[in-house]
Amino acid sequence: MEKAVKYEKVTELALRRGFYFPSAEIYPSTPAGFFEYGPLGVALKRKFIELWRQYIVKCDNMIELDGTVILPEVVFKHSGHLDNFVDPIVECKKCKTIYRADKLIEEKTKKQIPEGLSSDEFDKLLEKYKIKCPCGGELGKVSKFNMMFSFTVGPRKSERVALRPETCQNIFIDFARLFKVARAKLPVGIAQVGKSFRNEISPRQSLIRTREFTQAEVEVFFNPASANNFSKFDMIKGYKLILQPVGKKKPIKISASEAVKKKIISSKLVAYYLVLLQNFYDACGLKNYRFRELSKDEKAFYAKDAWDFEVETSLGWIELVACNNRADHDLGAHAKGSKQKLEVMDGDQKVLPHVFELSLGVDRSIYCLLEQALVEEKVGKDKRLVLRLDPKLSPYFVAVFPLVNKDKLPETAKKIAGSLSCSYDVFYDESGSIGKRYRRMDEIGTPFCITIDHQTLKDDTVTIRDRDTMEQKRIKIKELEKFLLSMITPVLS
Ligand code: ATP
Ligand code: GLY
Numbered sequence: 506m507e508k509a510v511k512y513e514k515v516t517e518l519a520l521r522r523g524f525y526f527p528s529a530e531i532y533p534s535t536p537a538g539f540f541e542y543g544p545l546g547v548a549l550k551r552k553f554i555e556l557w558r559q560y561i562v563k564c565d566n567m568i569e570l571d572g573t574v575i576l577p578e579v580v581f582k583h584s585g586h587l588d589n590f591v592d593p594i595v596e597c598k599k600c601k602t603i604y605r606a607d608k609l610i611e612e613k614t615k616k617q618i619p620e621g622l623s624s625d626e627f628d629k630l631l632e633k634y635k636i637k638c639p640c641g642g643e644l645g646k647v648s649k650f651n652m653m654f655s656f657t658v659g660p661r662k663s664e665r666v667a668l669r670p671e672t673c674q675n676i677f678i679d680f681a682r683l684f685k686v687a688r689a690k691l692p693v694g695i696a697q698v699g700k701s702f703r704n705e706i707s708p709r710q711s712l713i714r715t716r717e718f719t720q721a722e723v724e725v726f727f728n729p730a731s732a733n734n735f736s737k738f739d740m741i742k743g744y745k746l747i748l749q750p751v752g753k754k755k756p757i758k759i760s761a762s763e764a765v766k767k768k769i770i771s772s773k774l775v776a777y778y779l780v781l782l783q784n785f786y787d788a789c790g791l792k793n794y795r796f797r798e799l800s801k802d803e804k805a806f807y808a809k810d811a812w813d814f815e816v817e818t819s820l821g822w823i824e825l826v827a828c829n830n831r832a833d834h835d836l837g838a839h840a841k842g843s844k845q846k847l848e849v850m851d852g853d854q855k856v857l858p859h860v861f862e863l864s865l866g867v868d869r870s871i872y873c874l875l876e877q878a879l880v881e882e883k884v885g886k887d888k889r890l891v892l893r894l895d896p897k898l899s900p901y902f903v904a905v906f907p908l909v910n911k912d913k914l915p916e917t918a919k920k921i922a923g924s925l926s927c928s929y930d931v932f933y934d935e936s937g938s939i940g941k942r943y944r945r946m947d948e949i950g951t952p953f954c955i956t957i958d959h960q961t962l963k964d965d966t967v968t969i970r971d972r973d974t975m976e977q978k979r980i981k982i983k984e985l986e987k988f989l990l991s992m993i994t995p996v997l998s
Contacts, residue, residue: 506879506881509819511818511879512876514890515872515875515879516711518890518892522545522949523543523545523546524542524546524549525542525543525711525712526540526541526543527541528541536716537708537709538705538708538714538715538716538717539717540711540712544900548901549894549900550868552897553789553898554698556788556789557721557865558696560781560785561723561863562694562696564781565694567693567694567696567723568687568689568694568695568696569695569697570679570696570697571697571698571699572669572676573675574668574669574700575658575666575668575669577664577665578655578665579842580674580678580839581670583839583841583842584835585834586651586667586670587653590651590652590653591650591651591652592607592620592649592652592705593605593606593607593624593627593649593650594606594648594650594706595609595627595644595645595646596644596645597642597644597645598642598643599638599640599641600642602638602640603706604638604706606627607619607620607622608707609631609636610630610631610634613634613636614634617803619802619803621802622802627647628646628647631644631647650704650706651704652670652703652704652705653667653702653704654704655667668701669702670702671722671864672699672700672701672720673697673722673835673862675697676695676722677724677836680695680836680847681846681847690851691726691728691731691849691851692725692727692728692731692774692858693725693726694724694725694778695723695724696722696724698719698720698721699719699720700717700719701719701720702716703716704716710820710872712872713820713869713872715868718866718867718868719867720864720865720866721865722865724831725774725778725862725863726836726858726859727858728854728856728858728859729832730854731851732774732775732859733765733772734773735774735777737777738773741781742762743761743762744761744780744783745759745760746760746761746770746779746780747783747796748764748795748796748812749797750798751798756796761773761779771810775810775830778861779796779812781863782814782828782863783814786814786825788897789870789874789895789897789898790877791816791873791874791877793816793817793877794814794815794816794825796812796828797812797822798810805829807831807834809831809834810829810830811829812828814826814828818872823869823872823873825866826864826865826866827862827864828864829861829862829864830859830861831859831860832860833857833860835860836857836858874898878892878894879892880893884975889944889948890947890948891947891948892948892949892950894950896952898950899930899952900950900951901946901950901951902929902930902931902951903925903929903931903932903952904931904934904954905919905922905931905932905933905934905954906939906942906955906957907956908959912959914958914962917962918933918935919933921955921957921967921982925985925986928989929989932951943970946972947972950972951972952971952972952973953971953989954972955970956970956977965981966979966981966982967979968980969985
């Protein structure tokens with residue numbers, strides 16, 4: 506499929522089959538950047554999150570948290586977000602459209618522009634590249650816009666709060682309690698899935714840039730003096746990472762141990778968590794990715810060193826996960842702001858832990874997985890859309906069809922569907938021609954379709970069709986469970 510039409514094809518499928526669609530779409534005045542997931546999207550998102558829990562959270566024995574999305578503004582005063590969580594904006598003097606200055610310059614120059622430049626530096630770049638509004642109007646001066654949604658709670662309107670712009674702040678402010686209740690030892694990972702909110706200036710490209718989105722974040726607390734004394738590293742030291750360090754034009758494939766030895770990665774601990782992440786995306790079936798090291802100007806205000814996990818799409822390289830070494834920025838700031846002691850014991854040493862985070866965007870990941878999976882193929886004179894999702898993520902694992910809607914075939918088919926539905930997500934369909942039913946399953950990524958025909962009534966066999974090869978074979982009903990089980994590693998929940 507042409508790169509240029511990929512985004513449109515994914516969006517068309519998402520709307521038509523209800524993977525996701527704009528929120529409150531029946532009201533035309535609804536602001537952009539809010540999306541709802543329909544049934545297929547819910548299933549895909551849920552499986553993606555469970556796979557993340559399995560490959561990262563459980564695999565590393567992490568602690569989990571489910572925090573509130575509304576937090577007192579004082580949290581963001583001390584985290585630095587009130588002052589620093591800003592985007593550079595510029596307004597057209599003629600049509601009054603507001604743009605993100607860095608993105609406008611990137612679009613015009615095709616160069617990566619660090620969002621952390623000062624307003625003056627942005628003004629100079631706009632002047633240097635003679636950038637105007639697409640309407641032809643002159644642009645005003647660049648200013649900084651805080652992206653948090655702030656408001657008050659309670660009838661007196663005196664208690665200022667904000668919607669969290671990243672899920673991890675709950676983890677930092679709850680750290681002391683979580684460490685204690687879990688009787689944890691350093692290093693320890695604390696994980697959370699939940700909503701984050703950012704008042705993006707130009708929400709666009711559906712799930713890629715929204716104002717409300719789901720993050721799956723891991724914050725690993727560690728003693729900085731022991732980041733290289735990390736025994737779990739030995740298990741993964743031969744694993745090959747795809748890394749693009751600052752100054753390199755292309756990614757390199759390098760083992761975790763080489764990357765640490767050559768000081769491309771700052772410690773064994775950081776390398777281990779990058780491996781966990783890459784291994785997870787491999788399990789999702791993602792291709793064409795890299796870890797890109799961020800330059801000084803590109804890093805978030807709290808990050809000491811940072812790698813973005815990015816994937817190449819029809820829309821260009823998209824960041825899916827920010828991997829930041831936040832050092833003691835957050836615990837230090839919250840200890841000072843709350844006047845609480847947040848140090849913990851590490852052996853006989855009292856330490857204020859440092860933090861390495863994997864901040865993963867679930868919605869962006871979903872879009873990219875859909876884009877990579879969606880293929881248009883010729884079948885004889887026809888075309889078919891097929892979603893080659895990894896079966897672990899497919900909304901339905903198996904579909905069951907009676908060949909015709911008579912002769913007791915539906916009864917037998919329903920019985921088979923019912924028995925399989927205890928172990929698998931099963932879709933039952935008896936409407937339309939069998940060809941149409943296969944196509945409907947192909948485009949939502951169902952790996953297997955089972956058809957019950959007249960021969961089933963004679964010899965207890967069914968046909969099972971493979972989504973990718975479209976090949977069919979006959980199999981005994983009593984062999985079905987065993988066959989399906991051999992085709993998938995189940996996602997535990
Ligand atoms: P960008 O530079 O693309 O705006 P960011 O650097 O601001 O992204 P982070 O602050 O590092 O993003 O957030 C961590 C992760 O959360 C991102 O890698 C992304 O997957 C997700 N994310 C951030 N902002 C959005 C958004 N507006 N819509 C959807 N996902 C987002
Ligand atoms: N927690 C990092 C981020 O959301 O950017």
